[in-house]
Amino acid sequence: MSIKVVAERAGVSVATVSRVLNDHDAVREETRIQVQRIIDEMGYQANHLARNLRTARSGLVLVTVPDLRNPFYGRVIEGIAERLQPLGYHTLLCDTRQHSKQVSNHLRLIMQRKVDGAICLDPYTVHRSLAEDLHDLPWVACCEYDEDTQVPHVGIDNFAAARDAVRYLLDRGHRRIAMIGYDQSFLFARQRRAGYVAALKQAGVALDPDLLRVAPGLGFDDGADTMHSLCQLRERPTAVFAVSDTLAIGALRAARAVGLQVPRDLAVVGFDDIDFAAQTDPALTTVAQPMEALGRAAAAILLQRLTRPADLAISQTLPHELRVRASA
Amino acid sequence: MSIKVVAERAGVSVATVSRVLNDHDAVREETRIQVQRIIDEMGYQANHLARNLRTARSGLVLVTVPDLRNPFYGRVIEGIAERLQPLGYHTLLCDTRQHSKQVSNHLRLIMQRKVDGAICLDPYTVHRSLAEDLHDLPWVACCEYDEDTQVPHVGIDNFAAARDAVRYLLDRGHRRIAMIGYDQSFLFARQRRAGYVAALKQAGVALDPDLLRVAPGLGFDDGADTMHSLCQLRERPTAVFAVSDTLAIGALRAARAVGLQVPRDLAVVGFDDIDFAAQTDPALTTVAQPMEALGRAAAAILLQRLTRPADLAISQTLPHELRVRASA
DNA sequence: TTGTAAGCGTTATCAC
DNA sequence: GTGATAACGCTTACAA
Secondary structure, X not given: OOHHHHHHHHOOOHHHHHHHHOOOOOOOHHHHHHHHHHHHHHOOOOOHHHHHHHHOOOOEEEEEEOOOOOHHHHHHHHHHHHHHHHHOOEEEEEEOOOOOHHHHHHHHHXXXXXXXXXXXXXXXXXXXXXXXXXXXXOEEEEOOOOOOOOOOEEEEOHHHHHHHHHHHHHHOOOOOEEEEEEOOOOHHHHHHHHHHHHHHHHOOOOOOHHHEEEEOOOOHHHHHHHHHHHHOOOOOOOEEEEOOHHHHHHHHHHHHHOOOXXXXXXXXXXXXXXXXXXXXXXXXXXXXXXXXXXXXXXXXHHHHHHHOOOOOOOOEEEOXXXXXXXXX | OOHHHHHHXXXXXXXXXXXXXXXOOOOOHXXXXXXXXXXXXXXXXXXXXXXXXXXXXXXXXXXXXXXXXXXXXXXXXXXXXXXXXXXXXXXXXXXXXXXXXXXXXXXXHHHOOOOOEEXXXXXXXXXXXXXXXXXXXXXXXXXXXXOOOOOOEEEEOHHHHHHHHHHHHHHOOOOOEEEEEEOOOOHHHHHHHHHHHHHHHHOOOOOOHHHEEEEOOOOHHHHHHHHHHHHOXXXXXXXXXXXXXXXXXXXXXXXXXXXXXXXXXXXXXXXEOOHHHHOOOOOOEXXXXXXXXXXXXXXXXXXXXXXXXXXXXXXXXXOOEEEOOOOO
């Protein structure tokens, strides 16, 4: 059923119906009410496919995430949706876990006008070569971004956050502090490692390459495996800093498995403060990221780029917080 | 840039360009190559807004979830996407946590032609009144559904699954088995309670109303709170069956807090087998749902409804599995 | 305040 | 095989 049928039935033109539909003020109150009555009566719903073509906007925002199984991303997405829904935008979700190669397909959605803009949590998407092609497109990097591009981004100060975490361990007297890091092609992994290194250096603790590990993934098992290998050192670390809670929780399990008591024998610090972190035994000490706030901020920046493209979009750094629990 | 520009540049009509774009065979190979060259050269991308209007399909599928923070839903969504992406469909995500009232807005997206169909994991969406209005629309209920509607759905046999879990506890000698259930307006909650009741009855164990609890939510704290209250009974339960892993994990924490040792003093069984269930101490015994498979099955049914609307859509029940770990 | 009509960029139906 | 051209259903100048 189209606007035309409604117009005929209401005895007005399609233009008038359209005006009523879009709350234009240039409609006589009486007419408005009459038309609205017909609309309700017929249960008419505007065809968004047509509306989108005419207005050249889809009302859709693409959100790319590396792995939905990690609850961290779920929380950020909720923050994004919270900001976007009231303005009538909907979120198109792309889990890019298996699609690192074809990721440009996702940003192509923007060019195809299928979405109005994008928020990328996915490190693959935020790759330089893509950014160069697309730096003028309305997209925002969230959490992960490329330092050399001009794409606006939101995130925390990963360097400072990691440094704070390691300093905390140093303050507690630890000197053999291991780090379970991640693939250095990711900015957050590089920054957190730099924070770790800086904290040690400042404290005059020599960097032991044996203690600086790179987990093959961000899953629980990756953390457990790395921890197991760390335990085999002749001189075990007394503390470990993991760049994600999932890794830290895996490390916790590995420590338990080899009979280490946390935090007495081994202190463990994680990163993110996902909900699980407070449920482990002992509860995980971790660096909290403001997940929903990161999502909201990214959405706000994108919205600004969409509504006032001329304005300069400003990147944002949100505060992190070391949340001390029982594991360290 | 439009198809018209490409056509002019290639020296053909827009019709021919469109044919090349859509892989129609009625194009001379030579022409096809020539046109494709221009397309590539210009970096032309078809405008999906126009295409969608013309073809009357959006290529979008709505997925409603009650709470993205629960990794359970993330896994199901991955299953859905896995099946949908290869066919060129994208998924529109709606977290309906705060929107139980206005949920009809989400299904209205179908009528607005904004999406071609929907998969609803969200219990609110799957409400009878809605189902009546929309039973002929292309949507599929996943995990939660309404027994009295004709909407196709996929899920597990919640009754049997809960019965199996409780039987396992009975087999291990438990007689005072508590249940941490959930709001009975949800089918899965009713079915799992029925399974619990049936198992006890069959074993000749009298139902103790004190042991049959309803958690106010599905979060960790809800489980912990319910467990604490259970611990205050003069005759404590020796085992507890929770209708979700999050509740069970909260219960685990509460048990620890009051000095109970699991499973010696208290056996705990959860439901879902989210990734985190294997990380707790002791690792959680739980009823596994095939999360990705549920998503894939739901997507397959929807796809069938979209491509062959005349065919009868068949609901599916997928197998569950009791995964015995250390907590019971 | 309302109506007419010109698009929006495609795809699809005809002719040729 | 290819090209005009008419939709698709809406919004929005512009005219009345």
